[in-house]
Amino acid sequence: MAQAIPATISGQPVLILKEGTSRAQGREAQRSNITAAKIIAEAVRSSLGPKGMDKMLVSSFGDATVTNDGAVILKEMDVQHPVAKMMVEISKAQDDEMGDGTTSAVVLAGELLTKAEDLIEKDVHPTVIVEGYRKATEKALEVLNSLAIKADPKDRAMLKKVAVVSQAGKVLRENADFVADLAVDAVMQVAEQTAEGYKVEIKDINVLKKAGESITDTKLVQGVILDKEVVHPGMPKRVENAKIALLNAAVEVEKTEFDAKINIQTPEQMKAFLDEEESILRGMVDKVSQVGANVLVCQKGIDDVAQHFLAKKGILAVRRAKESDMEALSKATGGKIVTNIDDLKPTDLGSAKLAEERKVADDKMTFIEGCKNPKSVSMLVRGGTERIVDEAERSLHDALCVVRDVIRDPRIVVGGGAVEVELAAQLKRWAEKLTGREQLAALAFAEALESIPLALAENAGLDPIDILVEMRASHEKGEKWVGVDVMEGKVKDMTKLDVYEPLAVKEQMLKSAGEAASMILKIDDIIAAGKLKEEGRPPKMPGEEGEEKTSEFD
Numbered sequence: 193m194a195q196a197i198p199a200t201i202s203g204q205p206v207l208i209l210k211e212g213t214s215r216a217q218g219r220e221a222q223r224s225n226i227t228a229a230k231i232i233a234e235a236v237r238s239s240l241g242p243k244g245m246d247k248m249l250v251s252s253f254g255d256a257t258v259t260n261d262g263a264v265i266l267k268e269m270d271v272q273h274p275v276a277k278m279m280v281e282i283s284k285a286q287d288d289e290m291g292d293g294t295t296s297a298v299v300l301a302g303e304l305l306t307k308a309e310d311l312i313e314k315d316v317h318p319t320v321i322v323e324g325y326r327k328a329t330e331k332a333l334e335v336l337n338s339l340a341i342k343a344d345p346k347d348r349a350m351l352k353k354v355a356v357v358s359q360a361g362k363v364l365r366e367n368a369d370f371v372a373d374l375a376v377d378a379v380m381q382v383a384e385q386t387a388e389g390y391k392v393e394i395k396d397i398n399v400l401k402k403a404g405e406s407i408t409d410t411k412l413v414q415g416v417i418l419d420k421e422v423v424h425p426g427m428p429k430r431v432e433n434a435k436i437a438l439l440n441a442a443v444e445v446e447k448t449e450f451d452a453k454i455n456i457q458t459p460e461q462m463k464a465f466l467d468e469e470e471s472i473l474r475g476m477v478d479k480v481s482q483v484g485a486n487v488l489v490c491q492k493g494i495d496d497v498a499q500h501f502l503a504k505k506g507i508l509a510v511r512r513a514k515e516s517d518m519e520a521l522s523k524a525t526g527g528k529i530v531t532n533i534d535d536l537k538p539t540d541l542g543s544a545k546l547a548e549e550r551k552v553a554d555d556k557m558t559f560i561e562g563c564k565n566p567k568s569v570s571m572l573v574r575g576g577t578e579r580i581v582d583e584a585e586r587s588l589h590d591a592l593c594v595v596r597d598v599i600r601d602p603r604i605v606v607g608g609g610a611v612e613v614e615l616a617a618q619l620k621r622w623a624e625k626l627t628g629r630e631q632l633a634a635l636a637f638a639e640a641l642e643s644i645p646l647a648l649a650e651n652a653g654l655d656p657i658d659i660l661v662e663m664r665a666s667h668e669k670g671e672k673w674v675g676v677d678v679m680e681g682k683v684k685d686m687t688k689l690d691v692y693e694p695l696a697v698k699e700q701m702l703k704s705a706g707e708a709a710s711m712i713l714k715i716d717d718i719i720a721a722g723k724l725k726e727e728g729r730p731p732k733m734p735g736e737e738g739e740e741k742t743s744e745f746d
């Protein structure tokens with residue numbers, strides 16, 4: 193186990209590190225790190241693929257999350273070991289970059305480390321393994337590119353196929369078709385063609401969730417859904433042909449920044465003062481109405497008196513809208529966000545077919561919909577319970593991401609383990625030409641890729657070895673699209689089952705797994721600071737972790 197600092201000079205210990213510091217070096221450090229990484233990979237492995245199981249994660253507050261998403265599982269696990277944390281980071285990186293393939297990346301990284309451990313046992317130095325893995329990753333990326341199939345970013349049917357595959361194995365897989373359609377519609381709507389291809393930002397698809405009804409009641413709105421009600425009961429709740437003013441300023445009488453005192457002596461003076469305030473507010477409302485707006489969305493507050501005037505003019509108003517919603521509204525309606533009400537011009541107004549307040553579950557929401565070719569859309573996710581809605585949102589996120597990935601880089605590969613087995617076969621042939629121990633590492637990399645089809649088969653209750661042997665034989669014969677048909681329990685040409693995935697997801701999987709494995713392998717010394725002493729600390733608040741909050745008055 194970890195040892196204390198051993199340095200001594202003529203019998204006198206030389207203290208270099210603080211008391212309580214532990215240290216592990218060489219093989220011991222590597223072994224401990226690899227074990228931690230393997231445990232993490234093992235934890236998510238059973239959730240890979242269409243037949244993967246789901247996980248229930250219970251937080252310290254007792255909240256349960258049921259999910260199949262690798263990134264979410266690892267995030268919720270709240271691991272302690274630093275290397276385990278690095279594995280969690282891979283899944284996060286994969287999730288941020290591509291949105292899918294998080295489980296695969298972690299499984300592959302775990303397998304790369306398992307194979308590395310065997311090599312270390314055989315006296316192959318970790319630097320040699322790292323170098324071999326680096327070369328193999330490069331070669332794998334090259335082969336992967338040659339295996340990619342060109343897709344058309346406007347081909348709805350193809351985009352949908354990729355979206356359906358991303359739903360395989362999710363808790364709500366029965367709704368894959370429905371979710372895929374929604375995702376394709378949404379992403380195609382916000383995609384913008386540029387000289388270098390399509391540009392798509394997932395944040396232009398605003399996803400809101402509300403428990404109630406069922407997943408199939410999830411709706412895509414060509415515009416924006418504001419989680420806000422109309423401010424005044426006297427205002428219209430429905431405005432057709434909406435002309436929308438977007439205001440980032442308060443419809444209130446500004447308070448002075450310094451303290452001012454006004455001496456009012458007579459009731460007339462008081463009345464004059466109030467009248468003046470009222471007339472300022474009236475002026476503001478008149479301005480909104482003069483430019484032709486019948487809907488006002490305000491990022492700041494709206495004074496009660498102004499609300500009353502707006503209602504009298506028949507203007508539907510919403511206040512304290514989120515900044516992100518204001519930006520979305522601007523993109524969707526073509527309106528301009530104005531920061532000074534006096535600058536408002538008719539050309540600043542956005543337009544939508546309908547602005548309407550609707551009751552959704554127990555809340556009131558304002559829908560601004562029917563925008564013409566909006567570059568920002570919204571989705572209201574529904575589902576029986578809070579937990580279902582949460583998972584539906586996560587599944588939808590995966591679908592949106594893969595469609596975006598394909599539109600951005602219209603190349604796809606064949607899933608179901610087919611591409612991994614083909615990569616492994618070609619890499620093995622390539623590795624034969626390498627010399628020395630690097631070859632062993634490159635071969636190990638190739639074999640590690642087979643962990644994906646192995647896990648797919650295992651999770652489907654099949655004999656993983658039999659399936660892999662059959663797959664290898666088919667690939668040897670040049671049938672490069674043969675993968676695991678988890679439904680029928682045999683090997684099959686995956687193009688017949690429409691199992692396609694974005695090339696970008698697989699590329700990222702190779703890169704992040706390779707990088708993580710190398711980073712972990714290069715560590716040969718772990719110096720861990722001792723735990724902070726508990727004495728002298730105030731008692732912890734329930735739920736409070738490690739860090740303490742210091743009071744302002746300290």
Ligand SMILES: Nc1ncnc2c1ncn2[C@@H]1O[C@H](COP(=O)(O)OP(=O)(O)OP(=O)(O)O)[C@@H](O)[C@H]1O
Pocket residue numbers: 239240241242244260261262263291292293294295296297357358360361590606607608609644648675676677678679689691693
């Ligand atoms: N119908 C299918 N038949 C066989 N394999 C499939 C099928 N659909 C998907 N797969 C495979 O399942 C794997 C993806 O599984 P899954 O979605 O559970 O994990 P992930 O994409 O790596 O991670 P996550 O979705 O959690 O981010 C891919 O290898 C994919 O090719």
Ligand SMILES: [Mg+2]
Pocket residue numbers: 292293294357358359590
């Ligand atoms: Mg997936």
